[in-house]
Amino acid sequence: MQTFPIQKIVEHGPGVKSFYFEQTFEALPGQFVNLWIPGVDEKPFSISCEQNGLTEISVKAYGPFTQELMKKKVGERLGLRGPFGHGFSLKENSLLIGGGIGIAPLRRLAQELSDLGMRFVSLLGAATEHELIFKSHFQEISTCYFYTDDGSFGEKGLVTEHLLQIIQDEKIEYIYAAGPEIMFVKVKELIDPLSIPYEFCMERYMKCGIGICGQCVLDDSGVRLCVEGPVLNQDDLKGVTELGKVHRNATGRRE
């Protein structure tokens, strides 16, 4: 386990922060790290940016672990293991669909696509304006469509509202999505008939992050999300019967 002092913290709004660490590895877009708060727990987080020698992760306060993380100050040491998993492929004329904190891994993807000069369009949604993290970055490097649940920024509603229209207008050839599982279900329903290839960046409860404990395995495919995922494409997802239905908690029980 390697631990690193926090170099910098940026607060995007209440309960949403980015933490920066000295960059000691290169991660592919979509890959994640296991973040250890000594004495508390260790949980998976996507890398949201790599820039100026810093690795960034972006976190939304949720339960006990992320609440604890919000209290951390610059200079405090956290463990960082990774990068783990299989990331996004890089495709031209793509649409990046992000919901809530799912925008984090897409930020890293957008950075990479932009560096490579590949065209993409961003379709981002969140509960409220400050949870639309990185919106100005996305605006600088792509055409953007924004949605919020409360209408505080962009259109009021869900990212799936005008999805088909946007795909058509923007001549989209590839789709990436990251966000809550219910969003994947809706997106999948809409785009499966179009036969546009896609990749989803998914989440499951993780323990080892290295493919041995079996905690993150998806039924019925046997895919280990921490190794073969977290990014899965439409073919990987064919064998997955649990999407939007059940997932395993810490005991391994379906719920």
Added chain:
Amino acid sequence: MKTNFLNLQLNSPLVLASGILGLTASSMKRVVDNSCGAVTTKSFNLEARKGHPNPSIVPFEHGLLNAVGLSNPGAEEAIKEIERFKQVSDAPVFASIFGRTIDEYGKVAEIAVKAKPHLIEVNVSCPNVRSEFGTPFGDVPEDTAAITRLVKQVAGDIPVSIKLGPHGPGIARMAKVCEENGADAITAINTVGPGMLIDINVQKPVLSNKTGGVSGPAILPIAVKSVYEVYKNVSIPIIGTGGVTHWQDAVQMILAGASLVSLGTAVYYEGIDVFNKINMGIQTYLEKFGYESIEDFRGGAH
């Protein structure tokens, strides 16, 4: 590589060890599709357990240190996965059970038999729940004897293997106790330790549980020696476990006396494909020495 073990027929002498990818039917199926001969479930007991917080599994240079803490969804839920597995695969599935008390072993075994696993493996030797359970039952001859008898009573014609660790009053002696009390096989060994790793910057133990069991290449010599001693002392077959990463390690286990070889941590080092690789290696070894099967050299080191 067809292998007979007790009343079972396996397509390979390799077994997936308990606690590695054994939580669900779908992942056990994936392992069997990669030429593993039989699979062992994650150990389960009566009630669901969350296990210890993370970090619970950490790699170091020569293996893994783990204190997963026997997380499991509870026996009733676990046997559903065994049933699901049996629907999608013909490979034998071993149900690994444990209990917090001696009586609980009997109760869990009663639930396990409902799914008709091909073998019940009794975990009496997990070293990473000491803080909660105290000395493992597998270190106390009377407790191990009582558990063996209890599980055998409910198991009916399902064979029972007792999984031992290298600690306590000596594994060869403990194996004898199991044999005398009706065990059909011995699984040797569980993880070693407990051990500890400390982060030198945070200056605290890395595992949330502070201590955990050591597995992987670091423990191979201890495992080989344990199997060797057990083989000398009992006549029931042995599932050799501990540190097997390459085919040469598996051959060592068989030379020491193992009838089957199970592996877990190797999946971290070599991927799920490790079962294919080791099978091929053993096959080459058979050809090199002109053996028909692994029976021809089992226990050959004695």
